Amino acid sequence: MKLYYLQGACSLACLISLIEAGAKFEAIPVDRKTRKLPDGRDYTEVNPKGYVPALELDDGEVLTENTAVLPYIADLNPSAKLAPPVGTRERFRLQEWLGYLNGELHKNFSLLFLPSVPEPMKQIAKDNIARRLALIEERLGDKPYLMGENFSVADAYLYVILSWRERLGVDISAFPKVTALYERVRARPSVEAARKAEGLSA
Incomplete structure (x- = not known):
């Protein structure tokens, strides 16, 4: 398997999950500015979405x-418990969290x-983020992770x-x-x- 990633982007969740699953894979960086791969190809040859x-x-x-990718990774190694079993109600709860x-x-x-987004729009986004985090705060209750006791791909x-x-x-800070x-x-x-694999600071 090959994971294509941008440093520090949301693909980092997949890299973390692959490591948690103990999967064999190659991590391939995508150049942030040029969207080129190390072999010179354009990344859109792999993923037309870009x-x-x-x-x-x-x-x-x-x-x-x-x-889609995170549940797939979780199912590579069910014993790692990165997702509830397919077909269970808890599995649909995981999908619910991932969608949210x-x-x-x-x-x-x-x-x-x-940078092109005006400040008033950015403030709206921050207000939305606060409301979304408030819901997560409430749903967590006394659980250590989103799904309960087990770390999952959603975390x-x-x-x-x-x-x-x-x-x-x-x-x-308002959400302890x-x-x-x-x-x-x-x-x-x-x-x-x-983080070390992507060259990110601790």
Whole structure:
């Protein structure tokens, strides 16, 4: 397998999850400015959408979108418990979390990266982020992770989104349970290994 990634982007959640699953894979960086691969090809030859992640399977088929790639990675090694078993109600809860993180939290954070977005619109995005985090805070209750006792691919995704907060001016101090989850995930060896592999600071 080959994981195509941009340094520090949402594909980091896939890298963390692959390490957690103990999978054999090659991590291939995409140049942020040129969108070129190390072999000189344009990244759109792999993923016509032009963004990460993209997971190239051993048979050459390519999966994209975190909502698809992360569950696929989890199912590579069920014993790692990165996702509940297929067909269970809890599995659908995981899909629910992944959809929420992708469509509600990630997308609002994405607006803050764009210099062309006016400040009033960025403030709206920050207000939306606060509301989304408030829901996560409430749903966490006394659970250490989104799905309960077990770390899941959804926690990896949430961690990566929240790792952008300081550079984007997003304050999460009002959400102690979310903050504690973030720190809990950051301390995992897989996160340290993934960040080191991408050349990110600790």
